[in-house]
Amino acid sequence: MQVVGNYAYVADWTSGLQIIDISNPTTPTLKGNYDTSGNALGVQVVGNYAYVADTSGGLKIIDISNPTTPTLKGNYDTPYYAYGVQVVGNYAYVADGDSGLQIIDISNPTTPTLKGNYDTSGIAWGVQVVGNYAYVADYYGLQIIDVSEFTNKAPTNLTLSTSTVAENQIIGTVVGNLTTTDPDTGNTFTYSLVTGDGATDNSLFTITNNQLKTNSVFDFETKNSYSIRVKTTDQGGLFFERQLTIGVSNINDNESFTTTAQQDIIDADYGEDTITSTWANLQQNDTIKGGNGTDTLIITGGTANALISIDTSNTTNQLDIPGTTVFGFERFDLTSFAGTISFNGTTGNDWIKAGTGNDDLGGGDGNDTLNGGTGADLLGGGSGNDTYVVDNVGDVIIEFLNSGIDNVESFITWTLRNHLENLTLQGTTAINGTGNTLNNTITGNTGNNTLNGGAGADTLIGGLGNDSLIGGAGNDSYYVDNTADSITENLNEGTDIVFTTVTYTLTPNTENLTLQGTTAINGTGNTLNNIITGNTADNVLTGGAGADTLIGGAGNDSYYVDNTADSITENANEGTDSVFTTVTYTLTSNTENLTLQGTTAINGTGNNLNNIITGNAADNVLTGGTGADTMIGGAGNDSYYVDNTADIITESVNQGTDSVFTTVTYTLTPNTENLTLQGTTAINGTGNDLNNIITGNTGNNVLIGGLGNDTLIGGAGNDSYYVDNTADTITELVNQGTDSVFTTVTYTLTPNTENLTLQGTTAINGTGNDLDNSITGNAAANILRGGFGNDTLYLGLNDNAVDNVNYVLGDATDTVYHFVRGVGGDKLNFTGIASFDVITSGNSTLVRAGDGIIGNTGFGTGQSLVILSDTSGFNSTNASLNLFGGTFLFS
Structure with missing residues (x-):
């Protein structure tokens, strides 16, 4: 049984579930029941489910x-x-008799599924889950089972979708929605305001479902931040709580007031308020309070003889007008006041704009703005970062040493006095600005200005006109936005930098250039060692004659290099960049393409990217690097260095005699002449239809000449040559390995080559040299001659063609394989032999050549050729058999 609220839920054996109303314990009544199919023994109620x-x-x-x-x-x-049964989180833990503990997923109550089970040793009668353990009452005792995999876990965080509310809102305004982070899936949560750290302002808020709402009207000026503590609880009773801060945003409370000719009492209170009064109306025993916020007092009218004294340090009355009280103002606008003004500022940030009189304005401490108007005014900002507005050559500004960073806004040509740092020209008139010995920032207006920084590290900003910028001594910075802007720097006047939003070329004695904005513009250096930096677009950067540093940045940039000391910096994924050079150059990291310019014999080397490297009209050495590179030599006798089978070389007709040096197997592309294999790895080289020179390395190479009259030089190693032209030549030196020639034309082995194989189906011939050669025929009728060595000749096997083996006086002992017997078979041809020693016995014949017979000593003694046409008579013990086959015919 379990009691929840006013109901008792009873597992009533054969009667199933009984729901009893116990709101009046003295007279419980049956509310409802569900007759289960079995016998109800246990029940737990969670939410709307039993x-x-x-x-x-x-x-x-x-x-x-x-x-x-x-x-x-x-x-x-x-x-x-x-x-x-006990339910915890999304799982029901069932004590199931002989089957032990059954753990059932009830996250979807309509389709509960088995999640796990543990077969206890006896019969499971009851279960309770506490923490990560299920305690099972079993026939053989208490079983404690680790169910940490399934137990409900506490929430780990809660968040509020919006943590600010505008002031002056109505009660019940939704601040934001609460959300819980929980390791379990499918859990439901309830939210509540609880006591604890940060619960200071709980009473001012309420929670409905997951919405945090206001329970009070907030005023930004009174208080703009509130602290509450919120708790989230899952359906299993586990919870998480934290402090939340609710901010109040300000709504514009700005107001405007105008005085009258009567006695006025004005309290602007909160906001940035403006109060306007004529000079006459201020003399009516008025009380005017600016209040909170930054408030402005506007005074108009008056005569030239009128005098007004303002002292912001007087917190009870800022104006010296008998009978009138004015206070609480931070800004004073007297542009339309005809008289003279005396202003004394305080430690605050004062703002005053005077009229036509010759005024005396003192800002005091703070960051003040002093505008004397059209008269000849005396302006003194005091300490703080002050702003002065001048429009009269009679205006005088007084600043002392270490009194802040000050700015002069001028409507006339102006030169900064001592201790003033910055100057900004106003209006559209062509006026000029001059700095002092400090590090000045001088900004032009929209007219054509001349800005002269003087000594110091100055910043000159020309503005929209055609400006002339003169930095003077010091490390100056120039800002250019017009191609007609000009910069003047003299020798040894510091290290200067130009920032530009238009295409620009550095003038003499300026060092560095930075392109700004996102437009595709270009930058060009001078004869100094420049640093030129691109913007995010596609730039063309040209260093000039010095040892320059070029930094492209994002975009597909082009670099022009004329000095081997020039350096280029590109970062990864900053576009496809190209370098154009008149000197030998190696691509730096993250630059893709290189083009050699001019007519001088210079070289170009790539990096680890897939580069495109283009030569000029002279003899160039092009090295691709480790990427899959494309190299284009152009005119001249160019040399290419290849290290990747995906490297591509492009040459046009009549563009010189070009050479490729490779550490990988390579085939010459059209219009390249020579190929040299490098390194010690066994790689191969193939020619094209030109007359190629192909040279191997010290490994075992396969050299294929192609269609032209090729020269093949194997070098050390056991090399293989493929010949298809009688004019092909092979060069091997002594002790350079055992080399093999494969040919589709009649061929004679050159010195120091060992083996020869005839290929194809054409009747061609093969001749050895003075080494011990192995010569193999093809499927046609071949003439083979071993030469002076002890050669091995392989005739075509079952090729139905008549092969001829030529033997000349002085040849050594040869061995012939695949000799075809009988009439129409293969032939042995002897040249230069005076006679033969022939012995017959029955049906067998013995032919001896050079067995001590005079004139045949070139064959040596004891060497015999034998034909056994019958097994009676001679046998293999009678002669040394060097001919493998059957009966042969003499020609």
Whole structure:
């Protein structure tokens, strides 16, 4: 049984679930019931569901949202009898008799599913889950089972979607929605305001479902930040709580007031308020208060003889007008006041704009703005970063040493006095500005200005006109926005930098250039060692004659290099960049393409990217680097260095005699003449249809000449040559390996080559040299001659062609394989032999050549050729057999 609220939920054996109203404990009444299919032994209620352990009926999930008519929501038929149940989070833990503990996922009550089980040693009668353990009452005792994988876990955080509310809102305004972070899925949460750290302002808010709402009207000027403490609790009772700060945003409270000819009492209170009064109306015994915020007092009228004295340090009355009280103002606008003004500022940030009189304005401490108007005014800002506005050559500004960073806004040509730092020209008239010995910032207006920084590290900003900028001594900075702007620097006047939004070329004695904005513009250096920096667009950067540093930045940039000491900086993923150079150059990291210019023999080297490297009209050495590079030599006798099978070389007709040096297997592309294999790795080289020179390395190479009259030089290693032209030549030196020639034309082995193989189906011939050669015929009728060595000749096997083996006086001992017997078979041809020694015996014949016969000593003694046409008579013990085959015919 379990009691929840006014109801008792009873597992009533054969009667199933009984719901009893116990609101009056003295007279409990039946509210509703659900007759389960088995025998109800245990029940737990969570939310709107009752979970019933129903013996043979397994786990029953009953909807009790309407207690009078409970309905079955879902069930899970456990393997044995469900005797007890406890629900924690999304799982029901069922004590299921002989089947032990069953753990059932109830996150979807309509389709509960088995999540896990543990078969206890006896019969499981009851279960309770505490923390990460299930305690099972089992026939053989208490079983404690680790169920940490399934137990509900506490929320870990809560957040508020919006943490600010505008002032003056109505009660019940939604501040934001609360959200919980929880390790479990499918959990539901309730939110509440709780006591604890940060709960100071809980009473001013309420929570409905997951919405935080206001319970008071807030005023920004009174208080703009509130602290509350919120708790989130999951359906299993686990919770998380934290302090939240709610901000109040300000709504514009600015107001405007105008005095009258009567006695006025004005309190502007909050906001940035403006109060306007004529000089006459201020003399009516008025009381005018600016209040909170930055307030402005505007005074108009008056005569030239009128005098007004303003003292902001007087917090009870800022104006010296008998009978009138004015205070609480931070800004004074007397532009339309005809008289003379005396102003004394305080430690605050004062702002005053005077009229036509010759005024005396003193700002005091603070960051003040003093505008004397059209008269000849005396302006003194005091300490702080002050702003002065001048429009009369009679205006005088007084500043002392270390009194802040000050700015003069001028409508006339102006020269900064001592201790003033910055100058800004106003209006559209062509006026000029001159600095002092400090580090000045001088800014032009929209007219054509001349700005002269003087000594110091100055910043000159020309503005929109055609400006002339003169930095003077010091490390000056120039800002250019017009191609007609001019910069003047003399020798040894510091290290200067130009910032430009237009294409620009550095003038003499300026060092550095930075392109700004996002427009595709270009920058060019001078004869100094420049640093030129691009913007985010596609730039053309040209260093000039010095040792320059070029930094492209984002965009597809082009660099022009004329000095081997020039350096280029590009970062990864900053576009496809190209370098154009008149000197030998190696691409730096993250630059893609290189083009050699001019007519001088210079060289170009790539990096680890896939580069495009283009030569000029002279003899160039182009080295691709480790990427898959494209190299274009152009005119001249160019040399290419290849280290990647994906490297591509492009040459046009009649563009010189070009050479490729490679550390990988390579085939010459059209119009390249020579190929040299490098390194010690066994790689191969193939020519094209030109007359190529192909040279191997010290490894075992395969050299293929192609269609032209090629020269193949194997070098050390056991090399293989492929010949298709009688004019092809092969060069091998002594002791450079065992080399093989494969040919489709009649061929004679050159010195120091060992093996020869005839290929194809054409009747061609093969001749050895003075080494011990191995010569192999093809499928056609071949003439093979071994030469002076002890050669091995392989005739075409079963090729139905008549092969001829030529033997000349002085040749050494040869061995012939695949000799075809009988009439129409292969032939041996002897040249230069005087006679033969022939012996017959029955049907067998013995032919001896050079067995001590005079004139045949070139064959050596004891060497014999034998034909056995019959097995009677001679046998293999009678002669040394060097001919492998059958009967042969003499020609």
